Amino acid sequence: MIPPVVECIRAAKSFGPTRAVEDVSFAVGPGEVVGFLGSSGSGKTTLLRLIAGFETVSAGEVRIADKVVSSPYDHVPSERRNVGVVFQEYALFPHLTVAENVEFGLGKLSRHERRRRSGRVLEMVRLDGMGRRYPHQLSGGEQQRVALARTLAPRPVTILLDEPFSNLDASMKSEMRREVCEILKESGATAVFVTHDREEAFAMADRVAVLQSGRLEQIDSPSALYHSPATPLVAKATGACDFLPGRIRGGRAVTDFGSLAVAACSGGLREGTEVDVLIRADDLQLAPDPSAAAVVTSREFRGDEVLLAVRTPSGATVHCRRHHYSTLECETRVRLFPVRSEPFVAFPRRPGA
Ligand SMILES: Nc1ncnc2c1ncn2[C@@H]1O[C@H](COP(=O)(O)OP(=O)(O)OP(=O)(O)O)[C@@H](O)[C@H]1O
Ligand SMILES: [Mg+2]
Numbered sequence: 001m002i003p004p005v006v007e008c009i010r011a012a013k014s015f016g017p018t019r020a021v022e023d024v025s026f027a028v029g030p031g032e033v034v035g036f037l038g039s040s041g042s043g044k045t046t047l048l049r050l051i052a053g054f055e056t057v058s059a060g061e062v063r064i065a066d067k068v069v070s071s072p073y074d075h076v077p078s079e080r081r082n083v084g085v086v087f088q089e090y091a092l093f094p095h096l097t098v099a100e101n102v103e104f105g106l107g108k109l110s111r112h113e114r115r116r117r118s119g120r121v122l123e124m125v126r127l128d129g130m131g132r133r134y135p136h137q138l139s140g141g142e143q144q145r146v147a148l149a150r151t152l153a154p155r156p157v158t159i160l161l162d163e164p165f166s167n168l169d170a171s172m173k174s175e176m177r178r179e180v181c182e183i184l185k186e187s188g189a190t191a192v193f194v195t196h197d198r199e200e201a202f203a204m205a206d207r208v209a210v211l212q213s214g215r216l217e218q219i220d221s222p223s224a225l226y227h228s229p230a231t232p233l234v235a236k237a238t239g240a241c242d243f244l245p246g247r248i249r250g251g252r253a254v255t256d257f258g259s260l261a262v263a264a265c266s267g268g269l270r271e272g273t274e275v276d277v278l279i280r281a282d283d284l285q286l287a288p289d290p291s292a293a294a295v296v297t298s299r300e301f302r303g304d305e306v307l308l309a310v311r312t313p314s315g316a317t318v319h320c321r322r323h324h325y326s327t328l329e330c331e332t333r334v335r336l337f338p339v340r341s342e343p344f345v346a347f348p349r350r351p352g353a
Pocket of ligand 1: 015020038044045046100
């Protein structure tokens with residue numbers, strides 16, 4: 001079996017009383033791109049710093065290319081880990097040209113080899129011909145690509161990226177995402193990036209790991225996380241959603257507008273269990289029906305769609321996406337029906353939740 005390139009085994013880091021990273025285990029395979037998704041303060045940067053070797057672990061292990069590089073007893077310094085890091089503020093040296101910036105980390109190689117490598121990576125990031133410019137003569141996106149080229153040039157075993165696009169505007173961001181993704185795949189690099197932006201995580205990562213308060217909630221493909229989240233927290237982190245109360249009867253969740261097929265979830269769903277059924281805005285459709293008990297309570301025109309909020313008889317609110325030409329107005333009584341092809345995901349209701 002091919003060993004993982006990066007592996008954390010029950011890794012933890014505390015700063016005094018703050019547990020920034022707790023009991024985190026995962027493995028990243030060769031050529032894989034894994035994105036950590038978490039809100040501010042969830043431990044994303046700390047985790048990258050543990051892998052890079054800028055921090056020591058309080059417990060557990062970090063392994064790179066099957067060697068322990070961090071444990072409470074061992075710490076291989078950052079410069080001996082062969083890891084490339086792209087930070088949020090991708091500080092280029094302002095007094096060096098683009099080519100010199102890229103060649104900076106290649107000190108051990110001959111001059112000829114340095115030139116050859118920097119030429120090759122600049123081509124890869126589509127900046128060939130710009131080697132003689134200085135950073136201030138580049139756009140933000142171009143500077144970002146130089147930073148990436150500089151990181152790729154020494155051929156690190158893995159690349160770590162900390163919120164690499166947070167300085168860019170929205171349109172630039174999606175273009176850069178696509179480009180960086182292509183560059184990573186083309187170079188065969190193994191990469192770990194962190195972000196608080198789920199679109200970014202979904203667009204770039206082969207697998208996404210949801211981080212919350214320093215803990216890893218779930219790691220899986222973007223579609224598996226979205227469709228089959230293991231916890232309500234992962235459901236919320238991966239997209240807008242509502243929770244509809246129900247009770248398990250005959251293997252289905254009985255709700256106040258009908259019974260829904262549910263997937264068996266962790267912990268099992270015994271007969272009579274009270275559950276919260278996860279509803280995404282595409283899961284239900286509606287039809288006007290004056291005799292129905294559900295009612296449209298708000299209507300938000302979003303340009304490419306209309307988002308309706310519907311109150312069910314028990315007082316729960318679910319959202320439904322409609323075509324942008326939809327004329328359904330507030331106060332309309334509607335019948336709800338499921339249009340999801342897969343069974344719904346239901347979470348056992350915790351007492352007091
Ligand atoms: N050097 C430090 N000393 C003390 N506490 C720290 C230190 N570094 C991080 N922390 C704390 O650890 C927690 C995680 O911080 P971290 O920087 O990893 O979060 P993050 O997910 O990267 O957040 P952001 O999205 O805001 O960058 C926070 O509560 C933070 O205050
Ligand atoms: Mg951070």
